Amino acid sequence: MEIKPIDVKNLREKTGAGMGDCKKALIEAEGNIEQAVKILKEKGLAAAAKRSTRATKEGKIFTKIQGNKAVILELNCETDFVSRNEKFIELGDKLAGEIIATGATTVTEGLSTLVTEAIGIIKENMTLARFKVLDIADNEYVTAYVHGVGNIGVLVKFKGDSKALFDNEAVKTFAFDCALHVAAFAPVALSPDKISADYIKEQTEIFQAQMDQDEKVASKPDNVKAGILKGKLNKHFAEICFLDQAFVKDDKKKVSQVLAETAKAAGGKLEIAEFVYFKLGENA
Secondary structure (H helix, E strand, O other): OOOOHHHHHHHHHHHOOOHHHHHHHHHHOOOOHHHHHHHHHHOOOOOOOOOOOOOOOEEEEEEEEEOOEEEEEEEEEOOHHHHOOHHHHHHHHHHHHHHHHHOOOOOOHHHHHHHHHHHHHHOOOEEEEEEEEEEOOOOEEEEEEEEOOOOEEEEEEEEEOOHHHHHOHHHHHHHHHHHHHHHHHOOOEOOHHHOOHHHHHHHHHHHHHHHHOOHHHHOOOHHHHHHHHHHHHHHHHHHHEHHHOEEOOEEEEEHHHHHHHHHHHHOOOEEEEEEEEEEOOOOO
């Protein structure tokens, strides 16, 4: 079958694999890009992590924490020039405030109207691509971080045994550092038990295919191969799970270790409840 150059280019951008490998994978997958991604992973030619490394849309990520709610949103536009426009930035902030004020969970008529009015002024098409709201209880705390010009945005929610815990400056500093960590390392899940069954199934199949292609491993007894597979999965989960990753400010310790040390020093109990990671142009 004919493989279009644009499909090869898109596959390369999704996986980082070579153009030739991408074309071969697409031929084997009969043009199905998702199947081609899996084939490249099985052959060890693509990154195993689920997140894309390239963002293609213009725009900006916005965050806002107000009262007992925090919001993160992605606002897209046609050009990088407009993403730096003062009116565009005002729109992003206004949308965030409206989402919190109205309790919106999907794009409402009011939100759409704000975007439409801004299009009339800026003269460029814009879209509220997605947003997520976190509720903040009395014993919870949310920190936000937007990286660079707004291509990455993060919210991290913490839960403590008292509201006073979050008045501690060391706790606040650790919370902000955690937001920096998520922006830098883009974890897929908070911990292994939060990883979806579909992701585990896909990754198991990928590692199994890699092992089957390795003559030294393929010849080993089944119980040994099962142990190798389990080890590969555990190592992978440690790389993609927030709590198990090496902390951004001290790579000799896991995030979970620094979390425990910070809580102990502050004299309370502290946990990371959830996080949200948005990258511009990337569908979560």
